Amino acid sequence: MADMKMLEPTDRGLSAGYMMWYRFSRNPAAVIGSLILLSVLILAVFAPWLTPYPKHIGAVVDFRARHMPPDLEHWFGTDKAGRDIFSRTIFGLRVSLLLVIGVLGISVPVGTVLGLIAGYFGGWTEKLISGLTNVMLAMPPLVMALAVSNLLEPTLTNAMIAITLLWWTWHARLIYSVSKSIASEDYIEAARLAGAGPLHILFREILPNCVSVISVKTTLDAAFVILFGATLSFLGFGVKPPTPDLGSMVADGRQFMPDFWWEVLCPGAAVLYVTLGFNLLGDGLRDMFDVES
Amino acid sequence: MQQHPLIAILNRLGTFALVMIALSIMIFVLARVVPGDPARMALGPAATQEQVDALRGQMGLDKPLAVQYLDYIGKALHGDLGFSLVSQRPVTTDLAQTVPATVELVLVSVIFMFLVAIPLGVITAHYRDRPLDHIGRILSLTGVTIPSFLFAITLQLLAARFLSGWPIIGRLDHSLGWHGGPTGFILIDGMLAGRFDVVLDALKHLALPAFALSMAGIGQITRITRSSMIENQRKDHVLTLQSFGLPERVIIFRYLLKLSSIAPLTIMGLEFASLIGNAFVIEMVFAWGGFASYGLNAILQKDLNAVTAVVLVAGLFFIVANLIVDVLISIIDPRLRRKEAR
Numbered sequence: 001m002a003d004m005k006m007l008e009p010t011d012r013g014l015s016a017g018y019m020m021w022y023r024f025s026r027n028p029a030a031v032i033g034s035l036i037l038l039s040v041l042i043l044a045v046f047a048p049w050l051t052p053y054p055k056h057i058g059a060v061v062d063f064r065a066r067h068m069p070p071d072l073e074h075w076f077g078t079d080k081a082g083r084d085i086f087s088r089t090i091f092g093l094r095v096s097l098l099l100v101i102g103v104l105g106i107s108v109p110v111g112t113v114l115g116l117i118a119g120y121f122g123g124w125t126e127k128l129i130s131g132l133t134n135v136m137l138a139m140p141p142l143v144m145a146l147a148v149s150n151l152l153e154p155t156l157t158n159a160m161i162a163i164t165l166l167w168w169t170w171h172a173r174l175i176y177s178v179s180k181s182i183a184s185e186d187y188i189e190a191a192r193l194a195g196a197g198p199l200h201i202l203f204r205e206i207l208p209n210c211v212s213v214i215s216v217k218t219t220l221d222a223a224f225v226i227l228f229g230a231t232l233s234f235l236g237f238g239v240k241p242p243t244p245d246l247g248s249m250v251a252d253g254r255q256f257m258p259d260f261w262w263e264v265l266c267p268g269a270a271v272l273y274v275t276l277g278f279n280l281l282g283d284g285l286r287d288m289f290d291v292e293s
Numbered sequence: 294m295q296q297h298p299l300i301a302i303l304n305r306l307g308t309f310a311l312v313m314i315a316l317s318i319m320i321f322v323l324a325r326v327v328p329g330d331p332a333r334m335a336l337g338p339a340a341t342q343e344q345v346d347a348l349r350g351q352m353g354l355d356k357p358l359a360v361q362y363l364d365y366i367g368k369a370l371h372g373d374l375g376f377s378l379v380s381q382r383p384v385t386t387d388l389a390q391t392v393p394a395t396v397e398l399v400l401v402s403v404i405f406m407f408l409v410a411i412p413l414g415v416i417t418a419h420y421r422d423r424p425l426d427h428i429g430r431i432l433s434l435t436g437v438t439i440p441s442f443l444f445a446i447t448l449q450l451l452a453a454r455f456l457s458g459w460p461i462i463g464r465l466d467h468s469l470g471w472h473g474g475p476t477g478f479i480l481i482d483g484m485l486a487g488r489f490d491v492v493l494d495a496l497k498h499l500a501l502p503a504f505a506l507s508m509a510g511i512g513q514i515t516r517i518t519r520s521s522m523i524e525n526q527r528k529d530h531v532l533t534l535q536s537f538g539l540p541e542r543v544i545i546f547r548y549l550l551k552l553s554s555i556a557p558l559t560i561m562g563l564e565f566a567s568l569i570g571n572a573f574v575i576e577m578v579f580a581w582g583g584f585a586s587y588g589l590n591a592i593l594q595k596d597l598n599a600v601t602a603v604v605l606v607a608g609l610f611f612i613v614a615n616l617i618v619d620v621l622i623s624i625i626d627p628r629l630r631r632k633e634a635r
Contacts, residue, residue, distance in 0.1 A: 131311070134312060135311075135315040135316060135319070137563070137566065138312045138608050139319075140569040140604075140607045141570055142567070142570025142571070142573055142574075143570060143603065143607050144604070146573070146588075147323065147592055148323065150595070151323065227440050230442075231442060231571075231574055235573065235574065247440075250442060250443065250446070257446065257453075258450050258454065261450055264450075265446075265447070268440060268446070272440065272443065276434070276438045279437060
C-alpha cells in the first residue's frame with residue numbers, strides 16, 4: 001500500500017481539486033455510481049423528450065395493448081391500461097428524485113446544525129438534543145411515516161413531511177459525535193482564545209471538518225430515502241394516480257402476478273438501479289475521504 | 294469508575310423508560326390532533342350529532358388533552374389500551390392475537406440473518422480483495438440496495454415458477470386443521486402438541502418471508518462484520534497471538550470474531566426499528582396476518598387506539614431488542630462492564 005501512495009500526485013504540487021479528481025477517477029465504485037446517477041438524472045430531467053410515449057403518464061387507456069410483454073416497441077411491456085411501462089418508469093424516477101431533494105434538502109441542514117450545536121456546547125443543549133434524537137430513533141421510521149402521512153392525507157408532500165420529520169435525527173446523531181470530538185481539539189481552543197464567537201467556531205472551524213462525513217452520509221441516505229419513498233407508495237401512501245410512481249406501479253402490477261411479471265419487476269428494477277447508484281457513489285466517497293461509517 | 298453491571302443495566306432501563314414516555318406523548322398528541330373526529334368516523338355519517346357527542350364523552354374526547362393522556366397511560370399500565378373502533382374488540386385482545394405471528398417471523402429472520410451474515414463477513418474479510426470477497430460484497434450490496442417489496446415478490450415469483458407446491462402466502466396450510474395453541478407461536482405450540490407436521494409446514498411457510506425480511510440486515514451485518522474483522526486484525530493482541538504461532542482458525546474464531554461481533558450487534562440493535570418497518574411490507578406481500586398487518590390496517594382505517602398501541606408496541610420491540618443487545622455485548626466485552634454502559 002505504501003508504494004501506491006508514492007504514485008499519487010501529492011508531492012508534485014498539484015492542486016487539491018486535481019487530487020480529488022485523481023482519487024475519484026481511480027475508484028471504480030465511485031465512477032460507476034456517478035455514471036448511473038448521471039444517466040438517471042438525464043433521463044428524469046429530459047423525460048418528456050426521451051420517452052417513447054410521454055402521454056402515457058396520464059389517464060390514457062388503450063385496451064388493445066394491455067398487458068403486452070416487453071418487446072422492441074414497449075421495452076418494459078405495457079400495464080393493465082395498455083400504457084407503456086418504460087415511459088411511466090422514467091417519469092417515476094422524477095418523483096423519486098424530487099423526494100430525495102425535498103427530504104434531504106431540509107433534514108440534512110437541520111440535522112447538521114443541531115448536531116454541531118449539541119456537540120460544541122455540551123451541557124443542557126447536548127442532553128436535550130441527544131435525548132430528542134434517541135427518542136426519534138426508537139420509532140420505527142416506516143410506522144411513523146405511515147401514521148403521519150395517513151393522519152394528514154396520503155400524498156407525496158405529506159410522505160415527504162413524514163420522512164423529513166424523522167430523517168434529521170440520523171444526521172444530528174452523526175454530526176454530533178464528529179463535532180464533539182472536534183470540539184476538544186486544540187485549534188478550537190485556540191480560536192476561542194483568539195476571541196472567535198460561537199458562530200464562527202461552529203461554521204468556520206468545525207463544519208468544514210464535517211463536510212466529508214456529511215457528503216458520504218447524504219449520498220448513502222439518498223438511497224434510503226428512495227427505498228423508503230418507494231416502500232411508502234407500495235403500501236398505498238404515495239402519489240395519486242395516474243401520476244407514475246415506482247412503488248405504486250409495483251403494487252399495481254402485483255395483482256397480475258405471476259403472468260405479467262414485467263409490470264412488477266421493471267419498475268422495481270428501476271428503484272434498484274437508482275439506489276445502487278447512490279450506494280456505489282457513497283461507498284466510493286467513503287473510500288476516497290477515508291471516513292468511517 | 295467501576296460500575297456494577299446491574300447498575301449499568303438499571304441506568305439503561307431508566308433511559309428506555311424515558312424514551313417510552315416521550316414516544317407515547319408524541320404519538321398520543323399526533324393521534325389526537327388528527328383532522329377529523331374519531332367518534333364521527335366510528336359511527337359513520339348516518340349518526341346524529343347527539344350520538345356522536347355521547348360517544349365523544351364515552352371516549353373522553355371532551356376532556357383536556359393532558360387529562361386524556363394521563364387516563365390513557367393509567368389504563369395502559371393496567372393492560373387496557375382501549376377499544377379498537379374497527380374490530381370492536383379491546384386492542385389488547387387484537388394485539389395478543391397478532392403479535393406472536395410477527396415475533397415468530399422477526400426472530401426467525403434475525404437468527405437467519407446472523408447465521409448467514411457473520412460467516413459471510415468472516416469469509417470476505419479473510420479473503421480480502423480476492424474473488425470470494427468481491428462476490429460477498431456484491432451480495433451484501435444487493436441486500437442493502439434492493440427494495441424489500443421487490444425482493445419479496447421476486448422470491449414469490451421464483452418459488453411459484455420453480456418450486457411448485459411451496460407455500461408463498463400465509464402462516465400455515467388450512468387443511469392441517471390446526472386451531473392455534475396457548476402461546477400463538479406455531480412452532481412452539483406445534484412442538485408442545487407433538488404435531489410435527491404442523492411445525493414442518495410452519496417452517497416451510499416461514500422460509501420465504503423470513504429470508505425476505507432478513508435480506509437488508511444480511512447486507513449491513515456482512516459489511517460491518519467484514520470491516521470490523523479487518524480493523525481488529527491489526528490490534529496488538531491479535532498480532533501477539535499470531536506471533537505465538539496459534540493456528541489461524543483458532544485466532545479467527547476464538548478471538549477475532551468475538552471482538553468483531555460487537556459492532557454488528559450494536560448495529561442490529563439500532564436497525565431493529567427499520568426491521569419492524571420492513572415487516573409491514575413483508576407481512577403485506579406474504580399475507581402474514583401479524584401485528585404489522587394489523588397496524589397497517591389500523592392506520593388505513595384511522596383506528597386511533599389501535600394506531601397508538603401499534604406505535605407503542607413497535608417502540609417496545611425496539612427497546613427490548615436493544616436491551617438484549619446490551620446484555621449480549623456486556624457478556625462478550627468485559628471492558629464495557631466497567632465503563633458506563635452504552
